[in-house]
Amino acid sequence: MTTATSPEPKKAPAEPSDALLRQFIGYNMKRAYMQVQDDLAATLAPLGLRIGTYSALAVVVGSPGISQTQLSQVLDIKRSGVVVLVDELEGAGVLERAPVPGDRRAYSLRVTSAGKRLWQKAEAEVRAHEAALFADLAPEDLRQLHDLLARAARSAARHRQEETT
Amino acid sequence: MTTATSPEPKKAPAEPSDALLRQFIGYNMKRAYMQVQDDLAATLAPLGLRIGTYSALAVVVGSPGISQTQLSQVLDIKRSGVVVLVDELEGAGVLERAPVPGDRRAYSLRVTSAGKRLWQKAEAEVRAHEAALFADLAPEDLRQLHDLLARAARSAARHRQEETT
DNA sequence: GTCATATTGTTCATTGACGTAACAATCCGG
DNA sequence: CCGGATTGTTACGTCAATGAACAATATGAC
Numbered sequence: 001m002t003t004a005t006s007p008e009p010k011k012a013p014a015e016p017s018d019a020l021l022r023q024f025i026g027y028n029m030k031r032a033y034m035q036v037q038d039d040l041a042a043t044l045a046p047l048g049l050r051i052g053t054y055s056a057l058a059v060v061v062g063s064p065g066i067s068q069t070q071l072s073q074v075l076d077i078k079r080s081g082v083v084v085l086v087d088e089l090e091g092a093g094v095l096e097r098a099p100v101p102g103d104r105r106a107y108s109l110r111v112t113s114a115g116k117r118l119w120q121k122a123e124a125e126v127r128a129h130e131a132a133l134f135a136d137l138a139p140e141d142l143r144q145l146h147d148l149l150a151r152a153a154r155s156a157a158r159h160r161q162e163e164t165t
Numbered sequence: 166m167t168t169a170t171s172p173e174p175k176k177a178p179a180e181p182s183d184a185l186l187r188q189f190i191g192y193n194m195k196r197a198y199m200q201v202q203d204d205l206a207a208t209l210a211p212l213g214l215r216i217g218t219y220s221a222l223a224v225v226v227g228s229p230g231i232s233q234t235q236l237s238q239v240l241d242i243k244r245s246g247v248v249v250l251v252d253e254l255e256g257a258g259v260l261e262r263a264p265v266p267g268d269r270r271a272y273s274l275r276v277t278s279a280g281k282r283l284w285q286k287a288e289a290e291v292r293a294h295e296a297a298l299f300a301d302l303a304p305e306d307l308r309q310l311h312d313l314l315a316r317a318a319r320s321a322a323r324h325r326q327e328e329t330t
Numbered sequence: 331g332t333c334a335t336a337t338t339g340t341t342c343a344t345t346g347a348c349g350t351a352a353c354a355a356t357c358c359g360g
Numbered sequence: 361c362c363g364g365a366t367t368g369t370t371a372c373g374t375c376a377a378t379g380a381a382c383a384a385t386a387t388g389a390c
Contacts, residue, residue: 016236021220030201032194032314035322037195050376052377055192058183059182059186067339069337069339074182076199077378078377079340080377080380081376083340083341084377103386104386105339106337132324137317148302148309149310151302152299155298155299156298159297159298160200160298232368233367242349245349246349269356270355270356
């Protein structure tokens, strides 16, 4: 007898739990991410941003002149999806659709000066909220988690793509 | 010079990226979890399960006799949501709504023998897929990631709850 | 040059997974 | 016994994202 719990949980469990799910890394990712997602949405709302528009803004800030198709690839959504995001950001005066010299079909997305300021505000805001959320973890643990998540994402992406190939 | 990229990304970026987002732990969680989610859905589909029903099945297996309200609390969804899940599982002969002796309103959820077998199959299947997904990480790293995610989820849950309180 | 084919952005309908609000049946405490 | 809570249920709304079409434009073969 290693663990001295009740030997036979035949009928009603005193404490229902998701113990069987917690063995999986994916489930723990979900649990953690759901918290981050909810907090992030609440953080961005006062800035007039949703998670989708916030992500799009970040990519355009970091990659000025990007096209909507490229943006859809980076965000891993369909082209029809970015239209909504860019419409919203453009309507807020945060982003603009500039014409591409060589191609009259595509747009060159750029942030306005107001957009740049909004991003800096959002970036600081999100960073602060994330720090507060994970305040129970030591800085070294956070760094480690960040690195492991990035590697896990790469590993999963690679192996999933190989399946399809 | 470590990386020899162009020093001034004024106009069109050669390689658009989500670099500005990857600084955040939450974004890396999302990237990793999305991969897991897609793979999980594909893994469960042949078994006739969706992520929602799979999660519900796991909880009922681990907590026999649980009520739908309790299940909604563990899964962190509304009671109206579990009705759909339990309906589906019951329709597949995986689960049954047994009457609760003392309370004629509630149901005592239990897995059938077929349900128990289905869960064992799903559990093994998911474990194998997860191992393949994260094959690039050393076992020790995986263990570490599992632990850090669990702690991060707890930390976030605690701090978010304190805000509301 | 011309024409088939691909690409870009867009619109619209649909889907899926939730939440909200109401409701009947049932339980509980005074 | 009765007002108020709890359980499961139903109908409806919401929100983000997809899929399928489409017009405008670009590209490449000939």
